[in-house]
């Protein structure tokens with residue numbers, strides 16, 4: 001199947017209320033252009049400089065999403081144009097994004113990445129850190145809009161484990177939405193689900209899926 005056939009199939013499968021982020025990390029610009037020509041406008045990358053090079057070369061109506069762990073000294077590269085940062089995993093990072101957003105006279109949309117997996121290596125905040133950040137840090141960050149949450153399930157074949165993690169994040173999301181964010185129109189996005197688990201994620205309440213290898217083919221190197 002071609003990239004454009006894959007895009008069309010996924011758009012059909014996930015339905016209107018779920019946003020497809022086509023994860024193009026490590027893939028050449030031609031592949032992104034092909035997906036673009038099929039109508040795809042939202043692309044996810046995990047390296048600031050790689051995303052910026054692609055941003056500069058490709059059509060300007062593409063929405064670029066940063067989905068990978070972001071170092072604070074790289075924020076300046078993406079602040080002028082990034083559409084959504086999925087991977088806010090510390091207060092220090094959020095403050096840096098706010099600073100660079102202000103320099104660029106922008107408000108940057110962010111998702112808080114919540115740690116839901118059993119693996120030690122995964123980045124993210126736990127629930128109490130999220131609540132602390134929202135209540136104590138966010139009020140002073142005028143150039144940040146928190147648009148929702150992002151999570152990555154454990155990399156396992158065990159569907160019950162994944163389902164449990166997705167349901168936990170969905171419950172936390174709904175709780176924040178009706179409490180801390182009850183007056184926010186921005187807090188709407190629950191980003192969960194990748195190539196291997198997106199349909200389960202949608203069943204658990206995801207409204208944004210990040211699909212890479214199932215659209216563009218397997219990557220040559222891992223990050």
Ligand SMILES: *Cc1c(COP(=O)(O)O)cnc(C)c1O
Nearest residue numbers: 023067194195196210211212213
């Ligand atoms: C690479 C990546 C994806 C996409 O993974 P696939 O399994 O190729 O669909 C999704 N989310 C994040 C955070 C990633 O780093």
